[in-house]
Amino acid sequence: MKKLLVSFLFCSAGFAAVAQRGKVNSAEDALKSQDLTKAKADIDEALQNEKTKDDAKTWYVKGKVMEALATKDKSVPEAMEAFEAYQKALDKNPKMPEALLEMNNRMFNLYATVGNAGYANLNDQKWDSAYSNFQKAFEIARYYNGKNLSGSIPTDTSMTFYLGYAAQQAGQKDTALAYLQKAADLQFKGEPAMYVLLAQGYEEKGDNEKWLQAIEEGKKAFPKDKRFNDMEMIYYSKTGKTAELMSMLEKKAQENPNDFQTQLDYAIRVDNMANPRDEKGDDLPKPANYDELMSKAEAGYKKALELNAADPTANFQLGAMYFNRAVGFNKELNALSSKEQSSPKAKELQSKVEELMNTALPYFEKADAGFAAKGNLDNSDKQTYESCLYALQKIYAIKNETAKVDEVKKKLEGLQ
Known part of the structure; x- marks a missing residue:
């Protein structure tokens, strides 16, 4: 009887394990039929059982279920829950056959879901949320690409820029500068604002070399954007490179002889060069070429008034x-x-x-x-x-x- 009893207990234990593995299979079947409520209930039950909670397959199916929910709901929390489940599955069995065949597409789905949420936040000007979600998307990509499985998630230069932009708007200036520079290094050409923000960031840091480099690269990539000419003149003015500034001002005025605003801006800038002031507005010593600058400023004002006397x-x-x-x-x-x-x-x-x-x-x-x-x-x-x-x-x-x-x-x- 004792042998029969022991044999019966072992059979019961084996039946319980099979039953829980059946929950994993049942979750997969429910997933295939798009019954996501049942799929989640079954896989959660399997994860509560001692016999199946540490099995790589269980966590992999959990990831698939949460991935399906995240895709349907466009949910970042569900996508990140799927990501954690896939991580656990790979930790338990790095060479899962299913993972080798499917994980690239699955991780990309999560990356896209979270990244798209970041873009939606960006459109709504929810800078903190956009910054956070873009960071999470890159976290998914970094993890998967570091696993050396089949395929990889390619570097998204656009998202790299927008992460930097969102970080800048959220007040994360160091992070913003790092990602904006990375986007520039990746030759992102979608937004002139990238070079504007880069230049402003390096100006704030007092890195004059990179400040000018950002302006020059922006000017080269977007030659019709007048902001870079203006920023270049500000750079020369603030760094005391008056000869370069004067050359730029005169070139711009000569190229636009009939543009009233250009002529007026030229005269004002030259006037300011002749009459420098400190931050408090107090007069600084006049430059050696004061009389020359004043003559040019006077001629510039008169040229502007020829174009618009009133x-x-x-x-x-x-x-x-x-x-x-x-x-x-x-x-x-x-x-x-x-x-x-x-x-x-x-x-x-x-x-x-x-x-x-x-x-x-x-x-x-x-x-x-x-x-x-x-x-x-x-x-x-x-x-x-x-x-x-x-x-x-x-x-x-x-x-x-x-x-x-x-x-x-x-x-x-x-x-x-």
Whole structure:
């Protein structure tokens, strides 16, 4: 009887194991018939059993079930659960015949599901989620490609860029820079924004060599995108390479002789080079070629006004150039001692101040008329207009034109 009993118990144990392996087979059958609810229930039951929970086949089927659910639901959590199941299956049996035949397609399905979720997050401007999901997609690819099984998941240059972009938007600047540079190294040409962000990132880091390299590569890849010319000029300006900057400015102005905005931008930039200021707005020492730069700026403003005589900004800029020179000579005059105030030098300085103020006046008056005609002004125009009115008030006061001083004062009060 004892032998019979022992024999019976062994038979019972064997039957239980077969029953649980039957759950694995049942899950596969349910999966084939698209009954995903039953497939999940059966495989979860098999994973609760001591006899089958550590079997590679069980985990592989679990992966297939969760992969099917993830694909149907477009679910990242389900895709990652499938990924973990496949990992466990391969850990338990790295050379599973089914894995060797199917795993490439299965891992790519998970990679695509998670990556597509990242793109959807990107479109919705959910930067943190996009960043996280792109990272997970690359995690799947790195794992599978490192297993040296049949096939591989190819490097997606587009997703590499968008991971960097999402990271940048999410505030992960170091990660963003790494992936943006990787996308550039992979010759991704889909978005000029990649080079813009790269240049900005290297500028922030103070890496001038890579900053300029990103600008030049962007300019070469997207020659019609004007941003790279502007960024290159900013680079030369901030790094003190005035000769290169001047060359670029003049080339651009010469190539666009009838473009008003180009001519005005040229004049403003050259004017700023002649009159550098620190971050607080205080004057810095004038460059050695100050007079040359001022002559070029003056010619640039006049060229812009030939193209658009009524433009208030161009009129203000040229007026301000004359006015600021007058202020400079006035400072020299005020710095003279009381004995020197009646000297020939003082008379010369006084003459220059008056001449430059008179030269500036009609340009400020045209700017005043132009801004007033615009009606509602944006913040930038409002600030320029305010500066224009202050300058007019000062000139009218010097000329003792009290009525005009009061008129300008009312305009200033109306801007507040």
